[in-house]
Amino acid sequence: MSKATVFAKLDRIFHPRSVALLGASNKQGKIGRVFMERFLEMGFQKFYPVNPGESEILGVKAYRTLADTPDPVDLAIVVTPTDSVLAAVKECASKKVQAIVIATSGFAETGEKGKELEQEMVRIARESGARVIGPNCIGIYCPSSRLPFLQGPGKESGSVGVVSQSGFFADFLTLTVTSNGIAFSKAISCGNESDLNAIDFLEYLGEDPQTKTIVSYVEGIKDGRRFYHVSKEISKKKPIILWKGGRTEAGARAAISHTGALAGSPRVWEGVLRQAGIISVNSFEEVLDCLYAFHLQPLPKGRRVGIISGPGGTAVGTTDRCLELGLEVPRFSMHTIERLHKALPPVGGSVNNPVDLSLASLVAPTVHRDAIRIVAEDEGIDMLLLIGVVGGKLLRDLILEAMSDIKARKPLVVTLMAGPMQSVAQDFPLLLRSGISVYSDATRAAKALAMLFEHARFRARVSNGATHK
Amino acid sequence: MSKATVFAKLDRIFHPRSVALLGASNKQGKIGRVFMERFLEMGFQKFYPVNPGESEILGVKAYRTLADTPDPVDLAIVVTPTDSVLAAVKECASKKVQAIVIATSGFAETGEKGKELEQEMVRIARESGARVIGPNCIGIYCPSSRLPFLQGPGKESGSVGVVSQSGFFADFLTLTVTSNGIAFSKAISCGNESDLNAIDFLEYLGEDPQTKTIVSYVEGIKDGRRFYHVSKEISKKKPIILWKGGRTEAGARAAISHTGALAGSPRVWEGVLRQAGIISVNSFEEVLDCLYAFHLQPLPKGRRVGIISGPGGTAVGTTDRCLELGLEVPRFSMHTIERLHKALPPVGGSVNNPVDLSLASLVAPTVHRDAIRIVAEDEGIDMLLLIGVVGGKLLRDLILEAMSDIKARKPLVVTLMAGPMQSVAQDFPLLLRSGISVYSDATRAAKALAMLFEHARFRARVSNGATHK
Numbered sequence: 001m002s003k004a005t006v007f008a009k010l011d012r013i014f015h016p017r018s019v020a021l022l023g024a025s026n027k028q029g030k031i032g033r034v035f036m037e038r039f040l041e042m043g044f045q046k047f048y049p050v051n052p053g054e055s056e057i058l059g060v061k062a063y064r065t066l067a068d069t070p071d072p073v074d075l076a077i078v079v080t081p082t083d084s085v086l087a088a089v090k091e092c093a094s095k096k097v098q099a100i101v102i103a104t105s106g107f108a109e110t111g112e113k114g115k116e117l118e119q120e121m122v123r124i125a126r127e128s129g130a131r132v133i134g135p136n137c138i139g140i141y142c143p144s145s146r147l148p149f150l151q152g153p154g155k156e157s158g159s160v161g162v163v164s165q166s167g168f169f170a171d172f173l174t175l176t177v178t179s180n181g182i183a184f185s186k187a188i189s190c191g192n193e194s195d196l197n198a199i200d201f202l203e204y205l206g207e208d209p210q211t212k213t214i215v216s217y218v219e220g221i222k223d224g225r226r227f228y229h230v231s232k233e234i235s236k237k238k239p240i241i242l243w244k245g246g247r248t249e250a251g252a253r254a255a256i257s258h259t260g261a262l263a264g265s266p267r268v269w270e271g272v273l274r275q276a277g278i279i280s281v282n283s284f285e286e287v288l289d290c291l292y293a294f295h296l297q298p299l300p301k302g303r304r305v306g307i308i309s310g311p312g313g314t315a316v317g318t319t320d321r322c323l324e325l326g327l328e329v330p331r332f333s334m335h336t337i338e339r340l341h342k343a344l345p346p347v348g349g350s351v352n353n354p355v356d357l358s359l360a361s362l363v364a365p366t367v368h369r370d371a372i373r374i375v376a377e378d379e380g381i382d383m384l385l386l387i388g389v390v391g392g393k394l395l396r397d398l399i400l401e402a403m404s405d406i407k408a409r410k411p412l413v414v415t416l417m418a419g420p421m422q423s424v425a426q427d428f429p430l431l432l433r434s435g436i437s438v439y440s441d442a443t444r445a446a447k448a449l450a451m452l453f454e455h456a457r458f459r460a461r462v463s464n465g466a467t468h469k
Numbered sequence: 470m471s472k473a474t475v476f477a478k479l480d481r482i483f484h485p486r487s488v489a490l491l492g493a494s495n496k497q498g499k500i501g502r503v504f505m506e507r508f509l510e511m512g513f514q515k516f517y518p519v520n521p522g523e524s525e526i527l528g529v530k531a532y533r534t535l536a537d538t539p540d541p542v543d544l545a546i547v548v549t550p551t552d553s554v555l556a557a558v559k560e561c562a563s564k565k566v567q568a569i570v571i572a573t574s575g576f577a578e579t580g581e582k583g584k585e586l587e588q589e590m591v592r593i594a595r596e597s598g599a600r601v602i603g604p605n606c607i608g609i610y611c612p613s614s615r616l617p618f619l620q621g622p623g624k625e626s627g628s629v630g631v632v633s634q635s636g637f638f639a640d641f642l643t644l645t646v647t648s649n650g651i652a653f654s655k656a657i658s659c660g661n662e663s664d665l666n667a668i669d670f671l672e673y674l675g676e677d678p679q680t681k682t683i684v685s686y687v688e689g690i691k692d693g694r695r696f697y698h699v700s701k702e703i704s705k706k707k708p709i710i711l712w713k714g715g716r717t718e719a720g721a722r723a724a725i726s727h728t729g730a731l732a733g734s735p736r737v738w739e740g741v742l743r744q745a746g747i748i749s750v751n752s753f754e755e756v757l758d759c760l761y762a763f764h765l766q767p768l769p770k771g772r773r774v775g776i777i778s779g780p781g782g783t784a785v786g787t788t789d790r791c792l793e794l795g796l797e798v799p800r801f802s803m804h805t806i807e808r809l810h811k812a813l814p815p816v817g818g819s820v821n822n823p824v825d826l827s828l829a830s831l832v833a834p835t836v837h838r839d840a841i842r843i844v845a846e847d848e849g850i851d852m853l854l855l856i857g858v859v860g861g862k863l864l865r866d867l868i869l870e871a872m873s874d875i876k877a878r879k880p881l882v883v884t885l886m887a888g889p890m891q892s893v894a895q896d897f898p899l900l901l902r903s904g905i906s907v908y909s910d911a912t913r914a915a916k917a918l919a920m921l922f923e924h925a926r927f928r929a930r931v932s933n934g935a936t937h938k
Contacts, residue, residue, distance in 0.1 A: 166782025179889030251789035283912035313635025320720035420648030443752035
């Protein structure tokens with residue numbers, strides 16, 4: 001099949017005309033109830049709850065069997081108990097649904113018997129022409145077509161795509177990131193991957209014009225070679241930020257009981273990820289840190305960082321971190337130093353790199369803006385790291401003012417040290433919504449810059465073998 | 470002088486009967502105004518604003534000169550412009566004040582001339598019997614005696630002590646941590662250290678019965694040998710969490726223009742910190758992470774971690790991180806596995822290490838409590854890492870219930886993955902106030918456990934040369 005056909009086939013799964021929920025429930029605490037609530041919140045139109053014992057659930061007409069539902073059903077979501085999933089899949093096959101999300105767990109991740117049952121279900125589904133997502137997953141989130149996720153990340157459409165073997169990861173990531181002001185195109189939790197797997201969805205998101213940045217959590221990949229080729233092709237045009245779980249022996253053991261995945265050798269993985277140009281991260285916060293940088297900033301032309309800091313001590317520690325990460329914090333040009341001298345108040349601080357705004361950052365916050373402009377215009381600087389001490393709205397406006405004047409856009413990451421967690425938490429969405437990459441710690445901002453630079457080198461290497469500073 | 474005399478002499482600085490503020494001001498944006506407001510908020514009784522042009526500032530009687538103030542003045546805080554600081558110090562010498570905080574900057578950190586001026590000021594002060602703190606600092610915070618800091622961390626007394634060569638660090642740390650529910654005994658910003666230095670204050674906090682845990686930020690230490698001996702002695706009984714700025718060449722260059730400190734060779738430092746048993750960190754967030762662990766948890770008896778997780782994917786990644794940090798995530802005893810089997814619902818999840826509570830963590834949150842109890846009672850487990858997905862109050866109560874039943878207390882660190890930043894930010898103070906060490910990312914919680922374990926090994930080594938697992 002051509003690439004376009006493969007894309008079109010998967011794309012239909014994300015835009016079903018009708019959805020049936022097998023195992024829909026009235027009962028609090030049941031996952032069938034949570035899905036009900038989410039579909040109602042999203043306002044999905046042709047939605048059919050199926051439950052043999054109910055005629056109405058949360059005000060929506062319910063059906064005793066899938067066969068009873070009126071229209072053709074494009075997508076079925078199965079949340080029935082483990083021992084009744086096979087029967088549900090058979091119902092789906094008879095109804096000729098196009099795709100089946102099996103949310104229920106208790107299959108391959110529990111051992112050989114569960115694995116056989118999984119294979120049987122896939123055989124039945126595929127014979128009827130249906131594709132299977134899961135089991136042991138939370139399915140697909142697609143705000144533009146009103147498909148919900150469990151924790152309710154909302155209706156807003158964006159351009160971040162997610163593929164995750166962990167349902168919780170996909171769910172929690174979309175909730176956290178949308179609450180911080182960045183929205184998603186699609187998110188897929190593919191669980192045990194009995195049929196469609198993470199590589200299929202990576203390939204899909206790679207082709208998807210709605211998706212600009214991809215985030216992925218995987219524990220094991222069945223076809224390493226295909227994974228390498230697919231992700232390398234995508235990495236040439238879109239960043240893939242990937243957290244690989246099961247890098248250690250104990251971690252791999254945990255992965256087996258989690259998604260039944262064989263995690264593979266850590267050393268092999270490391271090489272594959274690097275050569276495929278994947279942005280490899282090792283924690284949830286690193287996922288966020290990279291997402292905020294890659295999704296909002298251009299790639300840098302080199303490794304030279306200009307640091308502008310309110311607090312002097314943090315500037316020192318951040319300079320250390322940049323150097324340790326392979327970046328440079330070079331002295332500014334004489335012209336830049338002269339301009340900074342004129343722009344900054346004479347007391348305290350430093351007008352070389354790192355710029356120490358000192359108390360002026362609090363007393364005359366416009367120095368933030370002036371320093372950004374001047375440093376961004378230094379040709380010896382490839383990217384900027386700002387450590388701000390004033391609150392979000394003021395800082396956002398100053399940064400936007402500064403950026404609007406700068407011709408050649410350079411990556412800028414911002415650390416917010418504006419007070420207690422509560423106020424910082426409020427300021428994050430404010431800044432991120434305005435396209436400003438923001439961090440709660442300057443060493444994390446430095447790491448994000450180092451990741452941007454590393455990816456810029458990958459792009460240069462694969463595009464034309466051009467040398468790169 | 471005996472240790473007790475040295476302690477008593479410094480202790481007087483923290484408990485002045487009267488304070489004069491030279492450079493007190495009415496004007497918004499002036500540091501003399503900020504200090505005024507903070508002293509008023511703290512309700513310090515015998516407080517004398519000094520300003521040649523004012524008779525009253527913010528409703529408080531002001532004095533034209535220090536000589537005009539009524540009582541003897543124990544502590545003088547100087548915030549006048551750089552070129553009038555020498556005169557202010559002379560006034561202090563005539564008034565026979567016991568200690569002078571010079572907040573003003575523009576001395577040794579600007580070059581040789583500033584350094585000479587500093588030395589002259591110290592000579593004059595010492596001749597009159599006064600000690601000097603600063604210049605280029607924000608002085609001392611001591612809630613029990615109502616001495617304020619600039620950003621206003623409040624009146625509550627606690628048992629964390631701080632010594633910092635960076636004023637911003639001390640100020641921001643106390644603000645952030647108190648807003649998270651943990652209070653301070655004393656915090657000192659010692660700036661350029663023209664007289665009293667970080668080692669003096671470390672020694673003081675080491676002796677101070679109010680101080681249980683010490684946090685420090687330093688860029689350069691003048692007497693490395695004394696620093697080593699003092700901090701090693703303290704580390705035998707109290708943890709010192711230290712961020713050393715200026716570890717790289719560029720960082721060291723930045724340190725000189727920040728506090729005039731010579732940062733020293735990174736490799737030498739690394740050895741000194743390790744051998745002195747110092748908990749060495751490299752970012753502001755790492756300071757917080759370690760503080761929350763060391764201040765609230767006991768030291769572990771070994772390196773074996775029991776992980777209890779709501780989300781399965783995070784359990785896998787966290788297991789990886791523990792192993793990479795030199796910890797172990799061993800299988801549980803058969804007895805523990807049987808108990809977990811009985812306590813946890815049969816669907817999904819895993820009853821071995823890491824325990825995957827799966828959806829049960831959301832549907833039946835009491836499994837958090839039951840799992841903690843059971844894992845803590847496994848003799849093969851030295852410390853616990855809990856990854857919770859429910860909100861703060863419920864989680865706090867379940868943890869406290871579990872802990873109240875456990876005889877031998879083991880370190881427990883908690884990761885809160887309960888939703889968007891705003892809600893997590895609200896839950897942090899709730900948990901920390903109850904003595905629960907909490908983290909926003911499980912790999913950071915794992916790092917904190919690794920630091921606890923490393924320090925436990927140091928203690929075992931220095932106490933009796935006993936072997937340690």
